[in-house]
Amino acid sequence: MSAGSSNAHSELRIGAVANGGPSDERHEVSFAVPQDPMTRPVAVIGAGTLGRRIALMFATRGGEVRIYDPSANARRDATEYVGSELPEVVQTVPSGTPGRVVTTDELASALPGAWLVIEAVPEKFELKLSVFAALKEAADPDAILTTNSSSYPSSSFASTLSAPERLLNAHFFMPPAQRAVELMTSGTTDSRVFELLRAVLPEYGLHPFVARRESMGFIFNRVWAAMKREVLQVVADGVAAPEDVDALWRMNTGLPTGIFEGMDQVGLDVVLDIEENYARAYPHLSEAPRQLLRTYVDAGHLGVKTGRGFYPYE
Template sequence: MKIDKVMVIGAGQMGSGIAQVMAQAGKDVILQDLKDNFVNRGIQKIEQNLAKQVDKGKIDEEQKEATMLRIKPSTEIASAKEADIVIEAAVENMEVKKNVFARLDDLAPPHAILATNTSSLPITEIAATTKRADKVIGMHFMNPVPVMKLVEVIRGLATSDEVSDAVYDLAKQLNKTPVEVNDFPGFVSNRVLMPMINEAIYTVYEGVASPEDVDKVMQLGMNHPMGPLTLADFIGLDTCLYIMETLHEGFGDDKYRPCPLLRKYVKAGWLGRKTGRGFYVYDT
């Protein structure tokens, strides 16, 4: 199964990163979002990332320009009719994703693979909204996409071997390391990571230590490159809460119960870096 033309739904941090690595691997890319300013912001982010790579000597100006020329902006989901694979990187909400996949099922050509970059939601449930469940798969990139090597490849109940192999090979073409994961809440990455972050938040909530000291313990004592609370702010506390709720609902186990302090911060609009305040305060 040959994949030459890629459409990415969602031009935010994840979507623009996916579009960038696809274009750098020589793929023609359609980057789609609801509004022109969303798409333009994503394109600008890609250009900034590539400019940094030029400054560091990783690519030259000619490679940068060639990459940018491979990316076509769009505000029309109907652009899916041109794609060999569509990768959805919209908001982490099941109803939104179901709506997107139902529309893609009608618009994308019959051979096209429909992939989701979901970090925790069931692939099988998303696939059930389409008439091509065998061609629906999870392709979970890590943030920031141009830097992080891992891609979780998540098969739904009906995902075919051919589609799984094609996505696995595509990840390798991007110079990523694909890991096949079964369709369980949170997959592997967030099933392990988010409870650790949640427990770190509990230590602050219970007055065991300050956010700074919790992070120092994990960095200096456990050799983590980033403390769990700094990481939570980077991911977005609303995203952390949503994933914890998905784990809690999916497994029905109270060990996944979100910390009340996490809920409180999200209700206050303290979502981390993107709002200027979370467990730490940032310049906006």
């Protein structure tokens, strides 16, 4: 489920778990908020750029983090990334202790006992929908289910669950450098879920912020998407080159990273997926920013992860 994984493969694997197994009556009971989160595993669905970074943060308190991804390469890269970063990051977390990260290609083996499940697959609606259909059968009945999606509200997936009050958006940025987490209701999320996450996430060095109502793009990304769209339009119109826009941005804001550099770090395929989703919701948006992104994505220039995006990288 990393950006380089086959979506068809991912959907097939998950669909088999969601639709092929026997029903389990334990998932029909009323949702009870987990009482012992610090002693139970966390499960991350997807070992891509964000999935492995999320797993890294939850591995800083001595517990177990499980990462599911059908791609062997993604699982290997995630293990290597956490292994290299954890010794330094754990020192920045209160009472930090290195935990254990395990990876699996079987969703059912990642979920037992997990108090928190974080979906972090690519921004493909049908793929995400199939994940939550699978979680209904395989996750513990008191597990909190979250989507890391930056553009799909969790209410889009509520119909797949028998207890939608345990579902919400938990949008991570780029930890460990950026540790804010935006929490947003599905419309039916139990208020106790927010209370628990607000109390527990800081234990992992994460800083939760709650969007008070459903908002496409949450808080920060709603503003960030507008800025990305406008700078892409500036370049598409031939007004300036990416490096000029970024130089002005750095000079006038004092920030170390330009907007085009930021898009390269996220991955231009991810940026395009998000923009396509915004365009479906808001048909009046200009096509030019997406056309510009497609020229890079179609050429395989996805940013830092491929060695070239708006800028070249070693």
